[in-house]
Amino acid sequence: MFEKYRKKSPWILHYNAGSCNGCDIEILASLSPKYDLERFGVVNTGNPKQSDIFLVTGPVTYRSRERLVELYTQMPEPKVVVAVGSCSCTGGVFRDMYNVEDRVDRYIPVDVYVAGCASSPELIIDGVVKALDILESKTKEMEFAKKLQNKPKIEDGIVSRKEMPRRVGENDEES
Amino acid sequence: MKKTIHIPLGSQHISLLEPVKFKFECENEKIIGVDSDVGFVHRGVERACTTKFKFDGVGYVVARVCGLCAITHSMTYTASIEKMLQTQIPLKAKYLRMLLLELDRIHSHMLCLSHVSENAGFEAIFMRIMGDRELIMEIQELITGNRVQFDFISIGGVNRDISSEHIKKVKEALKVVRSKVDGYIDEFTNNWSLSLKYKNIGVLSLDDAYRFNAIGPLARASGLKIDVRNEIDYLPYSEIGFEMQTSTGGDIHARNVVRLNEIVNSIQMCENILDALPEGEIQTKVKGKPDGEVLVRYEAPRGELAYYVKGGGKPMLDRVRIKTPTFASIPSFSHIFMGSQYADAPAILASFDPCLSCTAK
Amino acid sequence: MKKVESTLENIRDDIKKFYDYKVWHFITMNGVALDGERFEVQWIFSRYEAMDESVIYYTVTEYDKIIPSIEDIIPSSIISQREVVDMFGVKIDGSEAGLYLDADSLQMPLRGCGL
Numbered sequence: 001m002f003e004k005y006r007k008k009s010p011w012i013l014h015y016n017a018g019s020c021n022g023c024d025i026e027i028l029a030s031l032s033p034k035y036d037l038e039r040f041g042v043v044n045t046g047n048p049k050q051s052d053i054f055l056v057t058g059p060v061t062y063r064s065r066e067r068l069v070e071l072y073t074q075m076p077e078p079k080v081v082v083a084v085g086s087c088s089c090t091g092g093v094f095r096d097m098y099n100v101e102d103r104v105d106r107y108i109p110v111d112v113y114v115a116g117c118a119s120s121p122e123l124i125i126d127g128v129v130k131a132l133d134i135l136e137s138k139t140k141e142m143e144f145a146k147k148l149q150n151k152p153k154i155e156d157g158i159v160s161r162k163e164m165p166r167r168v169g170e171n172d173e174e175s
Numbered sequence: 176m177k178k179t180i181h182i183p184l185g186s187q188h189i190s191l192l193e194p195v196k197f198k199f200e201c202e203n204e205k206i207i208g209v210d211s212d213v214g215f216v217h218r219g220v221e222r223a224c225t226t227k228f229k230f231d232g233v234g235y236v237v238a239r240v241c242g243l244c245a246i247t248h249s250m251t252y253t254a255s256i257e258k259m260l261q262t263q264i265p266l267k268a269k270y271l272r273m274l275l276l277e278l279d280r281i282h283s284h285m286l287c288l289s290h291v292s293e294n295a296g297f298e299a300i301f302m303r304i305m306g307d308r309e310l311i312m313e314i315q316e317l318i319t320g321n322r323v324q325f326d327f328i329s330i331g332g333v334n335r336d337i338s339s340e341h342i343k344k345v346k347e348a349l350k351v352v353r354s355k356v357d358g359y360i361d362e363f364t365n366n367w368s369l370s371l372k373y374k375n376i377g378v379l380s381l382d383d384a385y386r387f388n389a390i391g392p393l394a395r396a397s398g399l400k401i402d403v404r405n406e407i408d409y410l411p412y413s414e415i416g417f418e419m420q421t422s423t424g425g426d427i428h429a430r431n432v433v434r435l436n437e438i439v440n441s442i443q444m445c446e447n448i449l450d451a452l453p454e455g456e457i458q459t460k461v462k463g464k465p466d467g468e469v470l471v472r473y474e475a476p477r478g479e480l481a482y483y484v485k486g487g488g489k490p491m492l493d494r495v496r497i498k499t500p501t502f503a504s505i506p507s508f509s510h511i512f513m514g515s516q517y518a519d520a521p522a523i524l525a526s527f528d529p530c531l532s533c534t535a536k
Numbered sequence: 537m538k539k540v541e542s543t544l545e546n547i548r549d550d551i552k553k554f555y556d557y558k559v560w561h562f563i564t565m566n567g568v569a570l571d572g573e574r575f576e577v578q579w580i581f582s583r584y585e586a587m588d589e590s591v592i593y594y595t596v597t598e599y600d601k602i603i604p605s606i607e608d609i610i611p612s613s614i615i616s617q618r619e620v621v622d623m624f625g626v627k628i629d630g631s632e633a634g635l636y637l638d639a640d641s642l643q644m645p646l647r648g649c650g651l
Contacts, residue, residue, distance in 0.1 A: 022242025
């Protein structure tokens, strides 16, 4: 049941890994009545264990590295990471500053990159909608993996080949 | 047996926009000790200003210290360079700068008020204020071309002129905002459930405000008369009807009232600027390299912002020291937390309007 | 902007004599790298409700000298003292390092910088 409704109501988690606050207030603005990201069922939550989409802003500073990875690992699968703002995508103006790790994808895999300094709410909404599609395809992949592990169905004593789990080298033995 | 417990708030928390960590030492519900960690977003802007960028580009770099008060950062830096080069900028550029600075103050205060009410559990008013804040953001986009990082102020003037159609649109929008703000003043002063969460909570007395060098709305809510707009001469604030807003009480309610009154005053100032916008150029040519040392202050939405800039006649500066408002208020924050209830901590923190990106630079 | 020179030994007495907490507003403590092993420590004040009246107390010293703390005179100076400790790698009485920098970040980032 959760799989069914995950796409309808994804919860987002937001973490500032060292940005200038510009993108953070634009994320807040995109949740506000004019842009209304909540019409997609998106709810901003502070709890990583209940979230599906991870919005990261800012180049990763030395002190926020650990927290970023910790939050990412605490999120349940499937999860999508959206890097918001130029500095989280490439480092932007903060590139090569001494306490900065330049970009988010050095630490966690990023699925959607949203450009702009600061990213406008329209772009953020575009990014989140794209993230919804990725979330759905990731969910499907996970379900497919689950099917492979199922025990084969036996009807009238005949085992359907399609439903049997394939093992490595199984085909070679037959031939 | 140990009688106290430690409760952390942050670094990632639902009521926080930014990473900051407070470690409260609590006795039952009462906070008796505070330990703060503010260095999560330290990037190293001060060093980059003197090693990576030339002095004419630094104005756009320091704007990225903080997105909320971006324009005050570039304003203060530009004013210090202009002071070193002894440049006189055109009056129209000064007026346009003040217009944007006051618009920035309005939207920043509105964000703070919405956040305070959210942390008091009043989600409806949060959404209302955020919705109305968009009117100001639209004006800013209209005038500068960007919503948050304007890059509007350059050394010698401003980068974009304002057209007469824009003036008309801005005036209409300001009128709408003004009527909405009257509604908030009514809500924040008369709503019974909001006053439960705000009155007599997080109190800073006038004497403590002096002792801890409090600044901005935090100090003015305690009755301390500090507003840098009153103490500078490079922008003609006395011409456009600036009035210092103070209150007494020093609690969250008083801070909200000061912010609301400042919004009203800022709207008034913006209207005055648009009515009396002088004709003329918006840019002057600037020659020379900065030499010497200056200290320039300006009133950011959160309080006094100070730049100490030292140049040696080279394209690279020798030192850029950024003293941001929240950074200087952290000792008073810790003092206010002492003795209050843990359950009030998020509301008190939001009422400070902290900006950690500023703090850590 | 008025600059007043002092020495490391006298700075505490000077500031104690000068600082009236209802008249002067302490802005911040600051450091400026000079050539070689020297740097300038500054304590910046401004007067309440006056038109741009600021005073800078400063002293030129070496990096390995211990700088006296003024935390008991001005309680809010603690945070800027910690910043100077981090940025220049100097020692100030009672101020620990680690406000901004981690163990593996660049240490003493502003020492000798901008010259």
